[in-house]
Amino acid sequence: MKVAYPIIDGYGRVLINTGVVLTPGYIERLRKLRYQTIYIVNSKYKDLNSTPTVSFQLRQRALDTLGKAFSITSETFPGNVLTIVNEVKDIAQEIVLELAEKKNLLIDILDIRNTDNYTLFHSLNIAILAAAVGIELAMTNDKLVDLVAGALLHDIGKVKIPPEILNKPGPLDDDEWTIMKKHPLLGVELIGGRADINPEALYPILQHHEKDHGNGYPQRIPGNYIHPYAKITAVCDIYDAMTSNRVYKPAYPPQEVFEYISSLGGNELDYKTVQIFTRIIAAYPVGTMVRLSTGEAGYVIKNYKGLPARPLVLVTHVNNRKVTPYEADLARNLDVVITGPVSEIDLIKENLAEFV
Ligand SMILES: [Fe+2]
Incomplete structure (x- = not known):
C-alpha cells in the first residue's frame, strides 16, 4: 500500500511523502497521531484514486499562514497583523482560483487531517467549502476572496480564549461557555481596524454562530440580519466539525x-444556503462502501452534481458474495437506491485485504 499524496501535519510539514510504502509501523504512527483519512494508491480499482480538492502545495502554504494568523495576540505589532492578514487574503485568492478552474465542482472528501492543530485544518476546510458554495452562487472574484478570507479567519478570536477552556476535553460549564461565546467579538476586535480587510469579510468572524431562528450568539440576531457570508460559513462549520474526529x-x-x-x-441554518451546500458536497464520498436495494454492495466511484444519493457504484459483492466488479449507475437506474453504508466488518476487512 503506497501513499498517493504527501501526508502533512497541522503546520504544513511533510510527514510521509508520495510513493512511500505504508508499513505497519507507519500505520501505527499515523493512528497515534489520530489521522482520519489518507490517500493511498489503489492499483486494483483505479477509479477509486481521487485527487485532493486543493493542491498539496497550496494546503501546505495555507496551513503555514493560518499558523501565523492564529499566533496573533493583542500585543502583536499592527504592521505584522497587516502582513499576516494580507497573506491570508492571498491564500483566499489562490483557493478561489484553484477551485474555480474545476468544472462542475463537487467535493467528495475534504482532505487528510488529524485532530492535532484541529483549528488550522478546520479553518482551511471551511474556507474550501465556503469557496465551493460561493462559486456555485456565481459570486464575483472579489466577493469570493472576502468570503474565503473571512472563513479562514472565522475562529481567530479563539486565540484570546484561555487554553484550559479551549482545549477542555469535557463539556464546558456555564461560566466557561460565557467566555467561549465571546470568540466572535474577540476575533473582530483583533483583526478589525488593524488590517487592510474589507468590512464584509469580518461577518464570517462575527456571525458564524448566529442561527436562522435567532437563538445563536453573540448577538442572537435572526436570519434576515445575518450576512450571507456568515450563513455560508455557519453551514460549512457544522459540516466540517461533524465529519472530524x-x-x-x-x-x-x-x-x-x-x-x-x-x-x-x-x-438553525439558512434554507437557501443549505440547498446550495447539498449541491456541492457528496452524500456518499468516493471510496464509501454502500449497499444497494438490489442486494449488491460496492464502492462509490463517481458522484454527479445535484444528485447527491445517486452515484456511480463499482459493485464488488452480491448478497455478500464477491463478484467480478461491474458498474451500477444509480443516476440512470432510478429503481435502485442506496440503503446505507456497508457496515459488515467482514466484508470491509475482506476488501481492505485486497488493497494491500
Ligand atoms: Fe466559532
Missing part, C-alpha cells in the same frame, strides 16, 4: 452529516 468524539459518517445538515435548513 475530535478528542471527545469520533467523526460522524458523511452521509449522516449530509442528512442532518439538510434537516437544519430553514431552522
Whole structure:
C-alpha cells in the first residue's frame, strides 16, 4: 500500500511523502497521531484514486499562514497583523482560483487531517467549502476572496480564549461557555481596524454562530440580519466539525452529516444556503462502501452534481458474495437506491485485504 499524496501535519510539514510504502509501523504512527483519512494508491480499482480538492502545495502554504494568523495576540505589532492578514487574503485568492478552474465542482472528501492543530485544518476546510458554495452562487472574484478570507479567519478570536477552556476535553460549564461565546467579538476586535480587510469579510468572524431562528450568539440576531457570508460559513462549520474526529468524539459518517445538515435548513441554518451546500458536497464520498436495494454492495466511484444519493457504484459483492466488479449507475437506474453504508466488518476487512 503506497501513499498517493504527501501526508502533512497541522503546520504544513511533510510527514510521509508520495510513493512511500505504508508499513505497519507507519500505520501505527499515523493512528497515534489520530489521522482520519489518507490517500493511498489503489492499483486494483483505479477509479477509486481521487485527487485532493486543493493542491498539496497550496494546503501546505495555507496551513503555514493560518499558523501565523492564529499566533496573533493583542500585543502583536499592527504592521505584522497587516502582513499576516494580507497573506491570508492571498491564500483566499489562490483557493478561489484553484477551485474555480474545476468544472462542475463537487467535493467528495475534504482532505487528510488529524485532530492535532484541529483549528488550522478546520479553518482551511471551511474556507474550501465556503469557496465551493460561493462559486456555485456565481459570486464575483472579489466577493469570493472576502468570503474565503473571512472563513479562514472565522475562529481567530479563539486565540484570546484561555487554553484550559479551549482545549477542555469535557463539556464546558456555564461560566466557561460565557467566555467561549465571546470568540466572535474577540476575533473582530483583533483583526478589525488593524488590517487592510474589507468590512464584509469580518461577518464570517462575527456571525458564524448566529442561527436562522435567532437563538445563536453573540448577538442572537435572526436570519434576515445575518450576512450571507456568515450563513455560508455557519453551514460549512457544522459540516466540517461533524465529519472530524475530535478528542471527545469520533467523526460522524458523511452521509449522516449530509442528512442532518439538510434537516437544519430553514431552522438553525439558512434554507437557501443549505440547498446550495447539498449541491456541492457528496452524500456518499468516493471510496464509501454502500449497499444497494438490489442486494449488491460496492464502492462509490463517481458522484454527479445535484444528485447527491445517486452515484456511480463499482459493485464488488452480491448478497455478500464477491463478484467480478461491474458498474451500477444509480443516476440512470432510478429503481435502485442506496440503503446505507456497508457496515459488515467482514466484508470491509475482506476488501481492505485486497488493497494491500
Ligand atoms: Fe466559532
